[in-house]
Amino acid sequence: MEIMTGRFPIEDVTPSVSCGRYPSKAVVGELVPISAVSYREGHNALGVNVVWRGPHGESEPFTRLEPGEPGLDQWHAVIKPDRVGRWTFTIEAFDDPYQTWRNAVTKKIGAGQGLEDLANDLAEGAGLLDLAAKIVPNADEERVREAAAALRDDERSLFNRVALALDLEELLWHNPVRQLVTTTRSYVIWVDRQRALYSSWYEFFPRSEGAEVGPDATPVKHGTFATAAGRIPAVAAMGFDVLYLPPIHPIGRINRKGRNNTLVPRPEDVGSPWAIGAEEGGHDAIHPELGTPEDFRAFIKTAADNGLEIAMDLALQAAPDHPWVKSHPEWFTTRADGTIAYAENPPKKYQDIYPLNWDNDPKGLREEVLRVVLHWVGEGVKIFRVDNPHTKALSFWQWCIAKVKAVEPDVLFLAEAFTRPAMMNGLGKVGFTQSYTYFTWRTTAGEMREYMTQLKASIDWMRPNFWPNTPDILHETLQHGGPPMFKIRTVLASMLSPSWGMYAGLELFEHVARPGSEELIDNEKYELKPRDWAAAEKAGRSLAPYITRLNEIRRENPALHWLRNIEFHDIDNNELLCWSKRDAETGNTVLVICSFDSQDVQWGNTTINMPAxxxxxxERFDVVDQITGASYEWGQHNAVRIDPFVEPAHVFVVRPRR
Known part of the structure; x- marks a missing residue:
């Protein structure tokens, strides 16, 4: 049995990840809720406060917790960290003699007791205020001393003696006399820059931008960083702030995959960028057909000039001709016949990739990976999308991410891990900034509401990033749902999650899958795929204007920058989902109703949780649709009609009528 330490119990402190084993997460400017359960014996007043310190141990303003629902002994406060780094906090519970005194005096006077009955109370109160005068800000010291003097003034009436002291409640709530202070252990919050929580990602293959192909996608001209830079302004114009690049390293030639993942490539096939490494170099090198390191730096600068940050793919695996295979064969697994094992996820085989073995030489391998990551950080990359992190030890990631952040705290890591919930949560706990999610496979309103509730409860350690599509994933809803479904999934991704992303081609409604697969046919992972963006937009066959508007709505409405604030509202149609987000500081409120049906008109009646x-x-309020411009007067109960072929969602900004 664990023995309580300190005078007062303090329990159920949040945020606390795995009982404080891991840091909780926040971003600069986020309102972070702090809570605890604390109580005491008897009837004397208890106070609770949080002591929070910045990344260098500097003390932040005194923050007192407010009592929650009566009888539950829960205490709540909000802190707002303003710098990147490792923050700490402790909870303190204390005896509050002023509150005890004030409660007693108020009750005694209310019961009709007079000066003679309260003689001791007045004297004790005066002594208490003498202590308080040494604690309050200098500007308030004289006010407290006057109240103490009034309590001692025998010439005054009872009311005049106590009035000044009773009026100090607000001042002494925030500047209390604290006795019998009990302190918890220290809890850690890692605070990232805001992009760790709020971001819009766009993925394209640089080698396809400016490329030319002949019949059967035969490569004629390979795209470069210079030609790909020409696509950057259009990506920025759609409102994205992160441009994610698949691996840019040399691609292996041994067992190279051909078009549509065939094992029999043509000599001219470009291979998969995830088969990293060849005679030109490995993870710290650039594919020579993309350009030089100088060209990559120019690409990063062009992106920055357009308000975009580059995210690099970190895929810890090797092609059979990667330099590591010769220099460090111990970093791989040797099979019974003496060959090196290639990657498998039975029945799938990836003959062009050797997975790393993290147990033969863990120190050497992890030091090499750290060197590679810091190399690219030195080149100006501050975001890494990590391929299959769940196939590497969590202890490695905890070590590596901590080492990188010790050098550059602004570096962010996105986990590409579509795996078991415990592993996905574990990756977040050990340091991953964001995570891909099961968003793609939540295809009903009920499933999405339940999943979002889970993600909201996990925000202290796992931040979601929603993607309607990726080079690996083309869900059947997009294969068969038509353009309205592309809109639906884009609205859901961008309005539910503070971070969302899309792979190039979504705006062109690319929807044909390779037979028997959840991947696009003629997949860009294995071939150059130039697209005529301008022709599609000119012909009205592009979702880009719609995507642009959704990203504009996100930027214009701070309510959409957070996840803790999401609230769901009841609607009597299972094909519709209704939710809101409200920014506590500005009052900005967004209310969304989205259909999950891309084929039929849906009606619903809402029951709005008005306090949310x-x-x-x-009360009545106005809603203004940010997509169509239409406005309506609403209240708690409202009828909604959604035609997916007109607009499959309402994205409202709420305007109170006051």
């Missing part, structure tokens, strides 16, 4: 919008149950 910052209003009383009886």
């Amino acid at each position: 919008l910052g209003m009383d149950w009886h």
